[in-house]
Amino acid sequence: MLVMRSLTDTQARFFETVAETVTPEVASLDAARRARLLAIVDDALLDRQPSVRRQLGTFLSVIRLAPLVRYGRSFDRLDGARRTAVLRWFESCPVALLRKGFWGLKALVFMGYYGQPEHWAEIGYAPDFDGRPGVRRA
Amino acid sequence: MHEHSYDIVIIGSGAGGGAVAKELAPLAAAGRRIAVLEWGAKLADDAYTGREVEMARQLYFDSGGVLTKDRTLTMAYGRAYGGSTVVYTGTSLTIPEEVVRRWDVPGIEAEDLARRSAKYLAENNVHLLDEEELNDNNRLFRDGCAALGYRVQQFPINVKGCRSSSLCNLGCPNSAKQGTHRVQLPAAEAAGVEVITNCRVTRVGEGSCEAVVADPGFGLPTTWEAGEHRVRAKVVVVCGGAVNSSALLLRSGFGSALPNLGRYLTLHPALILVGEHPHPISNFHGHPKSFYCDHFWESERFLLETCMYFPFTTSKNLIGFGAEHSELMRAFPRLQMILVLAIDPALPANRVVLDRDGEPVVDYTMGPEVLDSLHRSMVASARIFFAAGAARVHAPAGATFFIDRRDADRVEELIPRSRVVPGKISVASAHLMGGCRMGRSAADSVTDGWGRVHGARGLYVADSALFPRASEINPYVTVMALADRAAEHIRTNAGELLAS
Ligand SMILES: Cc1cc2nc3c(=O)[nH]c(=O)nc-3n(C[C@H](O)[C@H](O)[C@H](O)COP(=O)(O)OP(=O)(O)OC[C@H]3O[C@@H](n4cnc5c(N)ncnc54)[C@H](O)[C@@H]3O)c2cc1C
Ligand code: SF4
Numbered sequence: 217m218l219v220m221r222s223l224t225d226t227q228a229r230f231f232e233t234v235a236e237t238v239t240p241e242v243a244s245l246d247a248a249r250r251a252r253l254l255a256i257v258d259d260a261l262l263d264r265q266p267s268v269r270r271q272l273g274t275f276l277s278v279i280r281l282a283p284l285v286r287y288g289r290s291f292d293r294l295d296g297a298r299r300t301a302v303l304r305w306f307e308s309c310p311v312a313l314l315r316k317g318f319w320g321l322k323a324l325v326f327m328g329y330y331g332q333p334e335h336w337a338e339i340g341y342a343p344d345f346d347g348r349p350g351v352r353r354a
Numbered sequence: 355m356h357e358h359s360y361d362i363v364i365i366g367s368g369a370g371g372g373a374v375a376k377e378l379a380p381l382a383a384a385g386r387r388i389a390v391l392e393w394g395a396k397l398a399d400d401a402y403t404g405r406e407v408e409m410a411r412q413l414y415f416d417s418g419g420v421l422t423k424d425r426t427l428t429m430a431y432g433r434a435y436g437g438s439t440v441v442y443t444g445t446s447l448t449i450p451e452e453v454v455r456r457w458d459v460p461g462i463e464a465e466d467l468a469r470r471s472a473k474y475l476a477e478n479n480v481h482l483l484d485e486e487e488l489n490d491n492n493r494l495f496r497d498g499c500a501a502l503g504y505r506v507q508q509f510p511i512n513v514k515g516c517r518s519s520s521l522c523n524l525g526c527p528n529s530a531k532q533g534t535h536r537v538q539l540p541a542a543e544a545a546g547v548e549v550i551t552n553c554r555v556t557r558v559g560e561g562s563c564e565a566v567v568a569d570p571g572f573g574l575p576t577t578w579e580a581g582e583h584r585v586r587a588k589v590v591v592v593c594g595g596a597v598n599s600s601a602l603l604l605r606s607g608f609g610s611a612l613p614n615l616g617r618y619l620t621l622h623p624a625l626i627l628v629g630e631h632p633h634p635i636s637n638f639h640g641h642p643k644s645f646y647c648d649h650f651w652e653s654e655r656f657l658l659e660t661c662m663y664f665p666f667t668t669s670k671n672l673i674g675f676g677a678e679h680s681e682l683m684r685a686f687p688r689l690q691m692i693l694v695l696a697i698d699p700a701l702p703a704n705r706v707v708l709d710r711d712g713e714p715v716v717d718y719t720m721g722p723e724v725l726d727s728l729h730r731s732m733v734a735s736a737r738i739f740f741a742a743g744a745a746r747v748h749a750p751a752g753a754t755f756f757i758d759r760r761d762a763d764r765v766e767e768l769i770p771r772s773r774v775v776p777g778k779i780s781v782a783s784a785h786l787m788g789g790c791r792m793g794r795s796a797a798d799s800v801t802d803g804w805g806r807v808h809g810a811r812g813l814y815v816a817d818s819a820l821f822p823r824a825s826e827i828n829p830y831v832t833v834m835a836l837a838d839r840a841a842e843h844i845r846t847n848a849g850e851l852l853a854s
Contacts, residue, residue: 238675256407260417265713300676307674308778316425316777323419323670330665330683331407340687341665343404343638345527347518350639351489 220254222261222269223276228254230276231324233292237299238325241338249335253328260327272324275317279306356583360387361852362844363563363587365555365602367392368437369833370817371593372534372542373474377841379545381848388547389585390539391565393554393594395573396435402527406664409524412572413441418667420597423707423717426776427623430784431595434525435551436535438595442784442830443522443643444531445509445659446480448472449825449832457822459792461803470835478512478532487518489640494631494690495660496645498742504649504734509659509828511641518640520662552576553583555594558606560810562586588852589844591805591814592790593837599819600706600789601714603800603807611809612800616706618791619716620824621783622695623724626661626671627732628682628748629690629739630756637662637689647738651697651826655723656731658738661693671780672748678755682748690739694731695785696724700823706789720776728781729774736765750779785829790819792836805840812851816840 219228232250236243242253261269280291283302287294291302306318329335336342344350362378364371367390375390382388395412403409410417418430418441432438448471454464474480499506512532521527529536543549550567553576557564565583567576592599600616609615642662650656663671668691669683682689698704704718720728732749739747740762747757747765751773761768773779793799796808805820807813816837818829825832844851 238679240677240680259411260407263411264416303675308775312424312426312777315775319777319780320421320425322675325675326669327407327666330669333405336665339665339683340634340685341638343519343521343664345404345517345519345521347520347639351487351518351636 220258222258223273227273227276230280230292231257234276234279234303234321235325235328237296237303238322239329242325242329249332252332256331257324257328260324271317272321275321278314356579356581358389358583358585360389360585360587362386362388362589362591363585364388364390364591364593365558365563366437366593366595366598366817367435367534367539367549368432368593368595368817369439369534369830370837371437372439372538373834373837374591374593374816374841375542375547375549376538377838378844379542379547381845382542382546386852390542390547390549391553391555391585392435392549392551394432394434394437394551395570396551397525397573399529401573402525404519404521404524404527406524406666413525420716423715424719426720427621427718427781427783429597429621429716429786430782431597431786434535435549436533436539439533439830440525440535441523442533444512444533445643445828446475446478446512446831447510447827448475449827453826459803459822460794462792467832467835470838471831473838474831474834475510478537479514480510480512482508482510483641483644487641488644489637490635491637491662491690492640492644492660494635494742495692495738498738499647499649501741502737504647504738506645506647506649509644509646511643513641516641520638520640520642522642524664548577550576550578553578555602556605558590558592558602558813560813561588563590589812589814591816591840591844593817595817596786596789596819597706597714597716599815599817601708603790604706604708605712608807608810612796612807614702614791614796614798615800616789617702617704618700618788618822619704619706619718620698620700620787620821621718622785622824623698623720623728623781623783624693624695625728625750625779625781626663626668627692627694627735627739627750628672629742629744630682630685630746630748631688631690631743632745634687635690637687637691650730650734654727654730655697656727657695657697658731658735659693659695661691663691671782673750673752673779674755690742690744692735692738694728694735696727696731697824697826698724700788720781725774725776726771729769729771732769733765736769785825787818787821787824787829790815791822792820793822803839804843805836806843814840814844
C-alpha cells in the first residue's frame with residue numbers, strides 16, 4: 217500500500233526526512249503519529265489542485281539534489297547541521313520561487329505535526345469549550 | 355439536469371447573502387419563492403469540535419490557506435451555511451465617515467451606512483465584554499498601548515452566551531457567536547426562504563443560473579439531489595464573497611461588458627507577531643479579540659488588533675523552523691499575540707482572474723506602500739509587547755529570531771525594512787474586498803450603489819465584492835449594510851422585477 221495518495225513512496229519518505237529538520241520532534245514520533253502526520257498532509261494535498269502536488273514533488277527533488285553542488289551529497293546524506301543550513305538557504309533564497317516553495321513545504325510539516333491534538337499537551341495548549349475559569353489575571 | 359423555478363435566487367449565505375435572505379423574507383412570507391444556494395455545508399451543533407485541521411477543512415475554502423497567484427499571501431474565507439460569519443471573530447465596527455468619503459460612490463452616504471449598520475449591531479447583539487471577561491492577552495495589549503500613548507479601543511463583539519473558548523475562527527462550539535447561521539438565515543427560513551447547502555453555482559445569467567449539488571462527506575444532508583441543476587429566477591443576487599462573486603461573473607461571460615470585473619481587490623494584508631512573557635498569561639481561554647489600536651491608521655496606514663491563534667496557524671506564521679521555532683511553540687501559554695493589518699490601496703492590477711479550468715486565481719502584489727506599513731506595524735507591535743512586559747519578541751522580519759528585552763530600545767534597527775520580503779514572511783488575509791466594485795458606470799465599476807450590475811436586468815451583487823476600496827476596518831458590518839441596500843432596492847422594485 218502507498219504511504220500517501222498524493223506523493224510517491226520515495227517522495228513521502230523524503231518529505232519525512234525534511235520534516236525532521238523543520239520540526240525536530242518529528243524524529244522521535246512513534247509509527248502511529250508519523251502515519252497521522254502524513255495522513256493530514258495527504259488530505260490537505262488531495263483537497264488542492266493537482267498542480268500543487270506536482271509542484272511539491274518537483275520541489276522535494278530540488279531540495280534533495282541541491283546540496284550536491286555545495287556539499288557533494290544529496291540532502292538525505294547530510295548531517296543535521298548541514299540539512300538545517302540547506303533549508304535556511306531556501307528560506308532566504310533570492311529566487312522567489314524557491315523561497316515560496318520552502319514556505320509551503322514548511323507549512324505542510326507544521327500542519328501535520330501541530331494539527332494533531334495529541335501534540336497540544338507538549339506545547340501547553342489546552343483548549344476548553346468553557347474557557348471562563350481560565351480567564352484569570354496575570 | 356434538474357429544473358427549478360424561483361422568484362429570487364441568492365447565491366451564498368455569508369454576511370451579504372444572509373442579510374439579503376432575511377431582508378427579503380417578507381416577500382417569501384407573502385408567497386414569493388426565494389432560495390439561497392450555498393456551496394458549503396451546514397454542520398450540526400455538536401460537529402464543532404474545535405480541532406483545527408478538521409474544522410478548517412469543513413468550514414473554509416482550501417482549509418483557509420488559498421494562495422495568491424504569486425504565492426506570497428494566503429487568504430482565509432469561509433465555505434459554509436453562514437459563509438465566513440461562521441468562522442469570523444465577530445468584531446463589529448461601523449465604517450468611518452472618512453472612508454465612505456474616500457469611496458466616492460454616488461448614493462453611498464456615511465449616514466445611510468451608519469443607520470443600516472446600527473440595525474445589524476442590534477440584531478447581532480453587539481456589545482462590549484465586561485472587564486472580568488477579558489483575558490491577559492487582551493489586557494496586556496491595551497495596557498501596552500496605553501503606556502506608549504497609542505490610541506486603543508475596545509472591540510464591540512456579537513456574542514450571546516459566550517463561554518470564552520477562544521475558538522471563534524474554528525466555528526463557535528457554544529453557538530454563541532451571532533453569525534448569519536445563527537441569526538439571519540434561521541429567521542429567513544422561518545419565513546419560507548429555502549436554503550440549499552452543498553450547492554455550488556457554476557454559472558449565472560439574467561434570469562437563471564446553473565448549479566451542481568455534491569455531498570462533501572460531512573455536515574447535514576441537503577434538500578436537493580446530487581447532480582446538475584438549472585434554476586430559473588427573475589432576480590439573481592450574487593453573494594459569494596469577493597473572490598467567488600467575481601469569479602462567477604467572469605465565468606458567466608460578464609467580463610467583456612464590464613472591464614473592471616475582478617479588479618481593485620483589496621485584502622488588508624496581515625501578519626502575526628508574538629511576544630513571550632516570563633510567566634504564563636491567559637491567552638487561549640477568553641474571547642480572542644477585544645482591542646484594536648488605530649493610532650497609525652492615517653499616518654502609517656495600518657491597524658493593530660489583539661488575536662490568538664491555534665497551534666498550526668501560529669506555527670506557520672512564525673518565521674523560521676527547527677529548534678528555536680519549537681522552543682517558541684513550547685512557550686504557548688506565555689505568548690501574547692498581535693495581528694497587524696496593512697490598509698492597502700485599491701489597484702486595478704490586483705484582481706481575480708480565471709485559470710484554464712475556470713477556477714479563480716487571485717493576482718495580487720503587495721506594493722512598497724503595503725510592505726512599508728507592515729514594517730512600521732512590526733516595530734510598533736514590538737514596542738507594545740515590551741511595554742506590556744514581554745521578555746522577548748518574535749517579529750517576522752526580525753534580524754534575529756528573538757528580540758530580547760534588553761534590546762527593546764533597538765527594535766527599529768532589529769526589524770529592518772530590508773527583511774520585509776514577500777514569500778519569506780507569512781502574510782495572510784481574512785478581509786477580502788472588491789472585485790465587483792460599486793461606482794458610476796461600466797467604465798469605472800461593476801455595479802451601481804444599489805449593487806445592480808451595470809447593464810444586466812435583475813442581477814445584483816450584495817457582498818464584500820462591492821467595496822470600491824478597502825473598508826479600513828473589520829468589514830462584516832459594512833458588508834451587511836451594503837447587502838441591506840441591495841435588498842431594499844429589490845423589495846422596493848419587486849412589482850416590476852418580479853412581474854412574470
Ligand atoms: C477567520 C476570519 C475572521 C474574520 N473576523 C472578522 C471580524 O471579526 N470582524 C469583521 O468585520 N470581519 C471579519 N472577517 C471578515 C468577514 O467575515 C467577511 O468580510 C464577510 O463575511 C464577507 O461577507 P461575504 O458575504 O462577502 O462573504 P462570505 O461571508 O465569505 O460568504 C460567501 C459565501 O458564498 C458561498 N459561495 C461562494 N461561491 C459560491 C457559489 N459559486 N455558489 C454557491 N455558494 C457560493 C461561500 O461558500 C460562502 O459561504 C473575518 C473573516 C475570516 C475568514
Ligand atoms: S470565545 Fe465565545 S464566541 Fe468565540 S468561540 Fe468561544 S464561546 Fe464562541
